[in-house]
Amino acid sequence: EAGVAQSPRYKIIEKRQSVAFWCNPISGHATLYWYQQILGQGPKLLIQFQNNGVVDDSQLPKDRFSAERLKGVDSTLKIQPAKLEDSAVYLCASSLVVPNTEAFFGQGTRLTVV
Amino acid sequence: GENVEQHPSTLSVQEGDSAVIKCTYSDSASNYFPWYKQELGKRPQLIIDIRSNVGEKKDQRIAVTLNKTAKHFSLHITETQPEDSAVYFCAASLSGGYQKVTFGTGTKLQVIP
Numbered sequence: 403e404a405g406v407a408q409s410p411r412y413k414i415i416e417k418r419q420s421v422a423f424w425c426n427p428i429s430g431h432a433t434l435y436w437y438q439q440i441l442g443q444g445p446k447l448l449i450q451f452q453n454n455g456v457v458d459d460s461q462l463p464k465d466r467f468s469a470e471r472l473k474g475v476d477s478t479l480k481i482q483p484a485k486l487e488d489s490a491v492y493l494c495a496s497s498l499v500v501p502n503t504e505a506f507f508g509q510g511t512r513l514t515v516v
Numbered sequence: 517g518e519n520v521e522q523h524p525s526t527l528s529v530q531e532g533d534s535a536v537i538k539c540t541y542s543d544s545a546s547n548y549f550p551w552y553k554q555e556l557g558k559r560p561q562l563i564i565d566i567r568s569n570v571g572e573k574k575d576q577r578i579a580v581t582l583n584k585t586a587k588h589f590s591l592h593i594t595e596t597q598p599e600d601s602a603v604y605f606c607a608a609s610l611s612g613g614y615q616k617v618t619f620g621t622g623t624k625l626q627v628i629p
Contacts, residue, residue, distance in 0.1 A: 433615065443621055445605070447616075450616070452614050457613070503615070504550065507559040507560045
C-alpha cells in the first residue's frame with residue numbers, strides 16, 4: 403500500500419543555508435499538512451493545504467519558511483535561511499477532506515542545522 | 517486556538533500492568549480525538565480515535581474515554597507488552613471549513629519486561 407512519501411530522510415546544513423523538503427501524499431488525499439517535531443515534543447502544525455490552497459499557516463515563520471502545493475498533489479517546504487533552532491523532524495501528513503478522519507504521516511525528514 | 521495538555525510526559529510500567537495517559541483540551545467545539553503511537557525513529561500511526569458523540573471506545577487491549585463536560589480524554593492500555601513501548605500523542609480536532617488538528621506534547625511509555 404502506497405503511503406506518504408518524503409525526501410530526503412536526513413539533511414545536515416549550516417546555519418543561514420537554505421533547504422527544501424518534498425512530500426507526495428496518498429493518492430486522493432486533498433488535505434496535506436506539514437508538521438515540525440522538535441525532539442521530545444509533539445508535532446506542531448506549520449501549514450495545512452486543502453487541494454492547492456492554504457487553509458492554515460498561522461504558525462509558519464513566514465520570514466524564513468515557505469511552502470507550496472502545485473496542482474494539489476506534491477508539496478515542498480523550504481527554509482531560507484536556516485537557524486539552529488530549525489533542527490527538527492519535518493513530518494508531512496495527508497488525509498481525506500471528510501471531517502474527523504485519520505491523518506497518515508510520512509517517515510519525516512530529520513534536519514540538523516549546525 | 518486549541519490547546520491540548522498531556523500527562524504524564526513519561527510512564528514506566530511492568531509488563532502486564534495497565535497504563536493510562538490523560539489529555540485535556542480547551543476548545544469545547546473540538547469533536548474528534550485521535551491517538552497516535554510513534555515508535556523510535558518511525559512515523560506516528562493512529563491507534564484509536566473517538567468522536568464527540570461517543571463516551572468510550574475499545575479495541576482489544578486499548579480503550580479511550582471522553583468526558584466532554586470536563587474536556588478531557590484518556591487512553592487506557594491493559595496487559596501491557598514490551599512492544600507497547602513508544603511515544604503516544606493525543607490530539608484534538610476541530611472541524612469547521614477544514615479539519616484543524618492540535619497535538620499534545622507526548623507521553624513516553626516504557627514497558628519493563
